Amino acid sequence: MGQAPGRLTQRDIARLAGVSQTTVSLVLNNRGDAGARIAPETRDRVLRVIRDTGYAADPLARRMLKQLNQILGVFTYEPVFPSTSADFYHPFLRGIEESAERSGCDLLLFTSAPVRDGQRRIFHENNRLRVADGCVLLGREIPSAELSRLVAEGYPFVCVGRRDDADGRPVPYVGADYVNATAQLVDRARACGHRRFAFVGPGTGAESSADRLAGFRRAVGTEAPFLSVGTPDPAERLARLLEAGVTAVFVEVEAEAVALAAAAASQGLSVPRDLSMVTLGDPTIPVDSSLDFTGFHIPRPQMGQQAVELLVDVLHGQTSVTQRLLGCELTHGETLGPPAS
Template sequence: MSQAFGRLTQRDIARLAGVSQTTVSLVLNNRGEAGARIAPETRDRVLQVIRETGYAADPLARRMLQQLNQIIGVFTYEPVFPSTSADFYYPFLHGIEESAEQAGCDLLLFTSAPVRDGQRRIFHENNRLRVADGCILLGRDIPAAELSRLVGEDYPFVCVGRRDDAGGQPVPYVGADYASATAQLAHRAQTLGHRRLAFVGPGTGAESARDRLEGFRRAAGADAPHLSEAAGALEVITAAGVTAVFVEYQNDAVVLAQAAAERGLDIPRDLSVVTLGDQTTPVDHPLDFSGFRIPRQEMGRQAVDLLAQQLHGEQSAAQRLLACTLNDGRTLSAPVR
């Protein structure tokens, strides 16, 4: 029966058994307490798939596994502890911790990196990357030079968030599909009858910003108004006959809503406002914005899973985009005729 399956990997076994690749690794290696936490029925299902397929673990992968420290590094290009960042990063870190715990690995948060030119750098004279078996990277803007060096040095790492190629080489990541989610929301607005849409936010720089604008353009067209800042945007939007505005940042949506209220405009009756990401910091505004939610916790989980595949010598797709969940909210409705 094994010949029908060809050369299998742990990822194939995980897919056939309906479990994570980390679970398959734990079953194969019987790693102490972590392995003991696997439900007996789950273990039996994995072992049954292994027997049916004739899977044999790669000896090289096993030798690599024996040399690991069972430590996963986490590096953030922005501080994660201040309250302004904590709400945003917490779900990512929660997912990373949860998956690492299931894999029987410790987490090491790298905090000694110096700030240069206003940004933290992972490479410096005292960097201790090699203490960890591999590293999860978080941050809105990650320098391409650092990604290129990580790829060039063949250091195992995964970015949380989509990244462009670095030095001509693909960068491993688990990201959110902002482009598709934004396009879906724009199409929804058009279905409701909106004909003039606008985008508010930078739409440049980080991949996440460019993806949102690209998704908007995909649905609204290249000539749809794009304003980089919320301040003063309402006058331009209303003058252009825009009835639905797509806002990159939650705080900018609040600014627009407050400006609309001051002018006696009702949201969404007079102007629909859509936010392109879930709320991460408290905002003093009663509106339940329509938009989408980012699968941040699942992104953290899958980043660890993808890193585990690298560490086990698996040859698999190094990039994943996860779907965002649309949020109906109360700020998108049919325009007033």
């Protein structure tokens, strides 16, 4: 199936034109210069038959010889189209699609990877990774065991988002520079007059979380309060912050920033007058808040785009640099201002 019964081949054309298959191929590829030449007369006869029959070369057969299939895999740890994951994946995918289009590649979504515990796994019984020439990996957190195996197998891939080394070997990625972005925001807060800062968020686990905390630590020193999400109650969290004399709080997840701001408001405190707040990246979960948070912008489409570019380069053996960090643009919101005192 798939194959039309009467599909034409170069042999058919050759027979019709009274030449060999080789000649047809040569005519088609205009290889007059390279060694073999074709008499104009013959060439015209062949072209004529080709035109009359509407023959077109089978792209598969062509590709077979070139050894690259122009298929790039895209692996996501969840289905991409449901609206629950849409806000997270789509900006990346937009860049990926655009870049694939530019380099003439098709994208293979690994929907065949079975979902287990709400997550897909790259490596499973009968994994089909190698169907693609290489693969772009997408996900907030990627199990390091899977990365190790990919690296060990020498499979060409690029992660979207910075990744720690796997077994001491570098993992190819295109990431965003959360360390610097966060540090810059701290500097800006300091320039505003703030002296006591706090970080709210996991700060560990995914590289993206660790990097934010690292940037924060680098800029403020190590003694600043660090509150993990362990304290789920925004009111209590707020109380602890104020108790510690914090005037500027850096929140990893926008949803938590919103909750904290709400808690502040309910106590008659105003942002940023009584407490400055900074979020560390665009929301991945849609959040409606009237507040325009100060923070930074993650260049998601660019990350996707460059991930594909990097992968293509790797596939062509055209690069040795396999890690790229993109800068984040700071956003001037309304939640950072001079401290009250």
